[in-house]
Amino acid sequence: MSEAETGDVDVAAEEGSQQPFDWSAFKDDEGRLYFYNNVTGESSWEAPEEGFNPPPPDNDLDDVGEEVEELTTDKTGAVSTNEEPDDMTDQQIDLSTTPAEESAEPSATTEQEAEEDPPMAGDWVEYKDDEGRAYYFNTVSQETTWDRPSEFDAIENDGKTKQETRDDDAVDLSPDRPQSPSMGEMAPESPTEDVPPMNNIVEEHVEAQEIDPSVKRLEDAKLALSQPDAIMEHGVMTHLTEVVTSDGGNPQHAIQALTESARGQTAVCGLLSRWLADLKTETGMTSISATAVANPAEQKKRFLKAADSIREMTQEEINNITRERFTTERGRQILDLSKSEAAFLDDMMDSNRWRKLLIDLSAANKNSALLMYCLKEISKRGHHREIARRINQNDHFSVFSAMLASELAVIGKISISACRDNDTSISLNELVKDLRRTCTSTAYTYMYAMEVLSFLIRKAKEDASEMSQKDRLLYARVIRKWERLLEVLQGTMIDPASADGETPLFRKRRLDVALTISDLQQRQRRRLYPRDIRDIQEEGFIVNEDTVAENHMSAERRADIETAVLNFLRRYCLGTQLDDQLLDKMLPISVGGDPENFVGNLLTQYPTSIEALLGYIYKPGNQRVRSVVTRNKCARLAAMAVLAAEKKAVEEARKIDPNVPESDFDEVALTRMLSEGSQLCEQLENMVSFIVTVNPDRRKSLSSLNPGEQLCALALKCAAVSRGVALWASGVTKGSEFVISAYYPTISPNIMSLIRIVYLHYPFNRDDTCDIAFEFLKHSNSEIAYKTMNQIKEQSLRLLLFLCVRGEAPTVLGRMSNLVNETSRSYLDASLVRYFISGLLEVASPPFSIPFIRSFIVLLKAPACIDAIKTNYFGEESKKRLEGILKYLNTRANGKLDKHPLATEDVSLIESLLSIYG
Known part of the structure; x- marks a missing residue:
């Protein structure tokens, strides 16, 4: 290139005119010259044959020295490299890597690694991470691996590594070297086109260069x-x-x-x-x-077990992060997304795992419009059980209303079905528990639930009157369930035990709501004097001119009784003592002075009042009535309620069987039995132990038996006494002083035997019996020998197994799962867990109901149960029984035993259990 031509190029470069060649020359940080193609993005150490543009002005042509001057071009742009550079002694040319290779390093490569001299083998380059470990990068496939490629082994077998080759071929630029290789000889292998240019090395030199x-x-x-x-x-x-x-x-x-x-x-x-x-x-x-x-099933089990573990761990971690980070503002941003972008919400609401997260978030973020939308959509999809189980959605009336309607319908289905479908295959106790919590969370949810229940009961009774005998009986079962639920909700609002730990003001507010909307209060608000004849007729009076005045006086008396019952319930809820004056207002003037038994019928409409009367005479503690006279008055009121309930039960039973006999008890006999039972319970509290028997000697008089046998006999003879005994036993075992008393080791087995006998004859005491058994499992006393405490807990476990056999398995297993999963403290050691599981496997045999399957699997999946079972201490017979149940569950999951298929969630539960114990 002539001086004129060179000058023209320099002037063009300085003026920023369009360059004639695709290739341009640059220098890296170490002063080495390389070439970059503006069109293809290719970089190379080798000078292009078609010619190149000289370095831009900011590349400092003066510093290039004679190296650029020796690179001459002819008129066609060809580069001549035949002449040796005069002065290259100050440059250190590193031929170990090409610019393309340096820019293609993995993202984990640090700057220090980029400056090192990595060995090469074929398309592979070896690098070191921060800890000095070797990893390998393929410059063609862009693959990164820790495993050493076979190309390196082939080089070692030849006795010459890539690094040795570079050492042998190194260019000596000292003055004594006669001749330096040409640029063509120094050029490394041609870099691939997909490797980015050397912008990370010479970024400051290409600012003025146009980049693709x-x-x-x-x-x-x-x-x-x-x-x-x-x-x-x-x-x-x-x-x-x-x-x-x-x-x-x-x-x-x-x-x-x-x-x-x-x-x-x-x-x-x-x-x-x-x-x-x-x-x-x-x-x-x-x-x-x-x-x-050879066994694909084994492979699948191994995969499912590992996958379940990872899935549960990851799910929990994601849920925790989401609960911590979610805000109302972030939820609003999701609502601003387009329909396609927010499609993931539908997937989450359709997934069992993610629905739980959305429901939990809605409980913690009640002002979030996003979560309100999600909750309504989940409700529309019919997942009311999940909503009722996890939260009190009193802030979203439409969700609460849909949930209430769904759950009441399920209760009706359970009453008349065989619990075959997935909707009704749930524990009724669990369903009622969730409804009780949800419906009593606020005043308006309680009032709405009571109105809905009252309407359903009235409508069902009207419809049943026009049905056949068979359908009427079915409807009667549904009506009884709804009536019982109404009583439970009412009792929850009144009973002080349901508000345990709350302030007196909170309890008073709940009580005011419950009593204000009750018929006791509303009838008095509607009452006008003189009363309307229709009101008198509705209450069963004979209306004529001669009896209107007499009936009017009876109505005033009834108003006084209703007011007295209201005041009685207020005192019970607030925990205040009774007095004779209040009880006298509720009692008739003389024995048999109320042939209609108005007060007894009124008390049966409010079962909490009967529980309160029994509690005042049976429960230990400060609330127990001490005066014998006052205790007898409470016993008489309770006896009147029992007689009214028995009369109503006989009338209902005679619709099915006209030969049902009348009750053998009268008011006086029942009052005496209730008083004697209360005195016997108080006497047993001061004894070290007592004897109980299911069949006391009938040849002996009651007074000749010991106190334990007397109480057993009374409890088996009278349902009201058995209920009082259950209340007494529950109160004793929950007392803080009982477990540290000197008679605890000896009297505990007697109490559990007594409560088992009571439950055997009167199953309505199931809740108290279950509570007492679990209370003994929670007891702890370091002063008592470990063996003695374990024996007491083993007896309580046997009582729970007895309940399982009697049909309470879902409730017992569910509460046992909660107990063993409590991480704050361990109530049961591994030996007790094995004791319970072994006993359960011994008494349980297929076929199983769906509620049992669910509760059984949840229990066996508890970490404490897994650790206890997967040991050599778990008996061989128990292992065989467990294997048999697992085979049954596997067959059931495949739909080969029942024409009614299991729900997807139940199948997943079974598969997860099989992956653990299979």
């Missing part, structure tokens, strides 16, 4: 994905799309970049991807044993 926008976008995307926690940054999807597109749709490098950049909470994503990769490897055909290959 697609190359720039790719570089920016890779840089963004390499930042810490890049997955949390805005626009990450755009960067991911750019990288994946550049790799021809292969997401490997994008995933690797996100995984390696995770530094904070999002490190879970990297862990999860590695776990899943390990799972795939462990269950692959190349890494499993010959036994597993």
Whole structure:
């Protein structure tokens, strides 16, 4: 190139005119000259044959020295490199890597590693991480691996590594060397076109150079994905799309970049991807044993077990992070998304796992419009059970109303069905418990639930009157269930035990709500004097001119009794003592002075009042009535209520069987039995032990028996006494002084035997019996020998197994699961857990109901049960029984035993259990 031509090029470069060649020369930080193609993005150490543009002015041509002067071009742009450079002694030319190779290093490579001299073998390059471990990068496939490629082994076998080759071929630029190789000889292998240019090395030299926008976008995307926690940054999807597109749709490098950049909470994503990769490897055909290959079922079990563990752990971690980080503002941003972008919400609401998270979030973030929308949509999908089980949705009336209607319908189905379908295959106790909590959470939910129940009961009675005898009996069962639920809700609002730990003001508010909407209060508000004849007729009076005045006086008396009952319930709820004056207002003037038994019928409408009367004479503590006279008055009122209830029961029974006999008891006999039972309970509290028997000697008089036998006989003879005994036993075992008393080891077995006998004859005491058994499991006294405490707990476990046999298995197993899962303290050691599970396997045999299957699986999946069962101490007979049940459950999950298929959730439960114990 002539001086004139060179000058023209320099002037053109200085003036920023268009350059004639695609290739341009630049210098790196170490002063080495390299060439970059503006069109293809290719970089090279070798000078292009078609010619190149000289370095820009900011590349400092003076510093290039004679190296550029020796590179001459002819008129066609060809480069001549035949002449040796005069002065290259100050340059250290590193031929170990090409610019393309340096820019293609994995994202985990540090600057220090980029400056090192990595060995090469074929397309592979070896690097070191921060801890000095070697990893390998393929410059063609962009693959990164810890495993040493076979190309390195081949080089070692030849006796010459890549590093040795570079040492042998190193260029000596000392003055004594006669001749330096040409630029063509120094050029490394041609870099691939997909490798980015050397912008990271000579970025300051190419600012003035025009760069391909697609190359720039790719570089920016890779840089963004390499930042810490890049997955949390805005626009990450755009960067991911750019990288994946550049790799021809292969997401490997994008995933690797996100995984390696995770530094904070999002490190879970990297862990999860590695776990899943390990799972795939462990269950692959190349890494499993010959036994597993021959047994695909074993392979599947191993995979399911590992997958369930990882899924549950990851799910819990994600849920915790979501609960901590969710805000109302972030929820609003999701609502602003388009329908397609927010489609993930529908997937979450359709998933059992994610629905629980959304419901829990809605309980903690009641002002979130997003979660309100999700809750309504979940309700529309029919998942009312999940809503009722987890939260009190009193802030969303439409959700509460739909849930209440659904649950009441389920109660009706349970009353008349065989519990075959998935809707009714639930524990009725659990259903009522959830309804009781939800419906009594606020005043308006309670009032609405009571109105709905009252309307359903009235409507059902009207419809039943026009039905056949068979259908009327079915309707009667449904009506009884709804009436019982109404009583439970009312009792929850009045009973002080339901508000245990709350302030007196809170209890008073609940009481005011319950009594204000009750008929006791509303009838008095509607009452006008003189009363309307229709009101008198509705209450059963004979209306004529001669009896109107007499009936009017009776109405006033009834108003006084209702007011007295209201005041009685207020005192009971607030925990105040009774007095004779209040009881006298409720009692008739003389025995048999109320042939209608108005007060007895009134008390049966409010079962809590009967519980209160029995509690005042049976429950130990400060609330127990001490005066014998006052105690007898309470016993008389309770006897009148019992007689009214028995009369009504006989009338209902005679609709089915006209030969049902009348009750053998009268008011005086029942009053005496209730008083004697109360005195016997108080006497047993001061005894070290007592004897109980199911069949006392009938030849002996009651007075000749010991106190325990007398109480047993009274309890078996009278249902009201048995209820009082259950209240007494429950109160004694819950007392804080009982477990540290000197007679605790000797009297505890007697109490459990007594309560078992009572339950055997009167199953309506099931709740108290279950409570007492679990109360003994929670007792702890370091002063008592370990063996003695274990024997007491073993007897309580036998009492629970007895309840399971009597049909209370879902309730017992559900409460046992909660007990063994309490992480704050351990009530049962492994030996007691094995004792209970072994006993359960001994008494349980297929076929099983769906509620039993669910509660049984949940219990066996508890960590404490897994640890207790998977030991050598678990008996061989118990293991065989467990295997038999597992085979039954497996067959049941496959739908081969029952034409009614299990729900998807139940099948998943069974599969998860089989993966643990299979």
